[in-house]
Amino acid sequence: MTTQNTPYTSPSEIKQIHANLVKGFKSGITRPLSYRRHQLLQLARLVQENIPALEDAVLADLGKQRQECTLAELGPIVQACLYAAENLEEWAKPKKPQVEEFRKTWDVTIYSVPKGVVLIISPWNFPYILTLGPLVGAIAAGCPTVLKPSESTPTCSAFMAALIAKYLDPAAYTVVLGAVEESTILLELQWNHIFFTGGTSIGRKIAAAAGKNLTPLTLELGGMNPAIIDTDCDLELAAKRLLFGQIQNAGQLCVAPDYVLIPRSIATPFKDAVKKAYEGFFPSDPLHPESNWSKIVNAAHFNRLENLLARTRGEIMLGGKVDENLRIAPTVVTDVKLDDPLMEEEIFGPILPIIEVENTEEAVQIVGDRPSPLVVYVFTDSEDLKQKFLDRTNSGTLVLNDTFMQLSVYEMPFGGHGDSGYGAYLGKRSFDTFTHERSYINIPAAMEPFFGYRYLPYTDESYKVMTAQAFAEIPEA
Template structure:
């Protein structure tokens, strides 16, 4: 397929920003009817171009068509319809309950679009991680510049062509480019920046946002651990861990990064992994399958992963084969220590290290001593173990007895904490990201006699009135 689409000229970037700012100031994006139309158009963009999007992801990432539809395309269509159906509910002003003496003030919280937003999306899920934030921005009434990754050029090309065809070009624009183009975008003032990617670039984006005191959502990653409790269905745990690891060849910010399993069930867990591996690939080699195993996104990333494998002190018990310069079979490594090469950074590939621990308590201590992950995966049937993990660790999310399913629950926010980012989205959470809650009161003139105490000259009587707010009864603990 053709991916020969040039980068956006640098001189056009300030012009695009200015045009979208004019669009926002004109009020075009504010009416709910406009937002609903754009949301439904975005749903049609996906629905009517499934094959083209699949082809682009196959070109860039070798991603199986089923994974594209299951994880990316269905998600976007459903998100658009979910938001379109709830626009009135989400945008309805709120009337907070206030104390009786302020009950006549018409206290209201209005939902207003923040303004012109910048969405910088990554290469690993190039469609859903670009369009999912866009759903919330549209629902909130914000014009958007979308900057996809240059590492997946076919997907970027598809986004450019389809966005300008289906959405209002006065409000939604895709900027194509690399470092220079992204830098030019970050040199401009935005009303919100939404970035998904690695910590290194995230820090650069955060520094750029800070120059203009721009609100920012950072969706990063980190080493998301799996804790296996002996009190669980070991065979099911292994199957679900392996399934989570193989999505997009392990190139997923919430991919199970490593497994902490007590020695008492380590052998059983590894045997269960082998059984699941054989179920998934009866030939024993994912590289021989009809659709071919997904690609590592670039030769550079391939070399990074293979270098980690070359330096590990662990032993390969499953997989390990490579093909060409961009394919690595799902690989499971046993005998890995906390100081191993595979524990230095997020693996972000089809490599699953297994670390044996004495018990779940040791696993909790290890996780708690490391940077805060985006998600902790816990396999247990014990409520006590669940509570121990909650109390002994920090993470963006905890997913119990499965992997990656937290991404499908759009009724609750998803996001990181600390090293794994800040801010959260999905469903209404994405609308909230791009919405300013603008508070309003109207203090009626009729209550002026009740406000006489606040004006100078201050007196002993007026002091006694204000001191009443301090001298209230404090209940016993």
């Protein structure tokens, strides 16, 4: 395995890489569907043939357990590659839209063509799926790609760089290693699409840089994801599923539930249910030296989370302990108010505040008044409450009666809304993200008798014929 000491990519190398990929794209190497399918299957082999080593790398960087790594990251990449390879021909097929009768001889066609050379900038919390997942769409679309993984997971990033060079065509796909300086150099170059996953503050900088070159952009950000507990749900099941979603990767994921809104009338039994689920997940101390509990990625993030626990005015019901290995025990905080420090921004750690409200109507109002999150979780069997959240709140996704599992549904788009980002991917949406729909028509000479009215000099008759659409009858509402 490549070590953490792998050097960063130099500025001159970055510019040469970009120039080479542009040259490769213009030569047409990535356009044949057979080429794309081969690269997709190679990416699947890259993952499948190196699972233990990939698990070792993420264990070194994040302390993530093997099952979590392969379940949430490696398995979905393999499946995404196979799904794209199987459906590529259908996705790329030219489309013939329905047109008005008089245009049916124009051979109206929409071609799905690659946008060009693209840049994927990924974060550290799920280093494989958030780097190689978007790459599946770029390969399927026929786009040469530069991957810029996070410097905060150096073992994973260096290993991916070595594997990409070994398994994929280096004339079309490569990895740039580095931090802020290298990312800045990359963003100064001209790309045909940028795909960024990360925090909102950096996302704004990415958007500003992309705007200078009018570069199309996908932003997969985060936000404060609420979880709402209704009075009609199975509290023990809700507590177990909620806690499961919150503790994945020690809470360091963009779809983790950030806070719970629960009616006061069921707050006590719900807290008891959370305690029961916690004891089931952690029969012994999660910070025990032999525990497999994941660590916080670095000291800066650890100190931020530790500071939040010190500042909260709520009561720590479970957890709250930390250790010298950058680990924070899964922590549940009760009696939290909306103005508590825990509610200032996305927590991105294993801390779950519980906020008591009068009823679910108040919960709907709170969610609707706050910035749009990546996901809203609602535990209920009420169709009426579901409809209220659909009608009166916004989010990238609405999930009922579970957490985290929306990421496994590749048949629907995954993405943010408003403050949580824009653009989407997974399944065919990944192909669509990196594809330009190029319109085409071929006007036959037989149309010329009609077109005679469009030429100068204009007459009363030509006006009547050529402007008829503007005077179409409008029906009553």
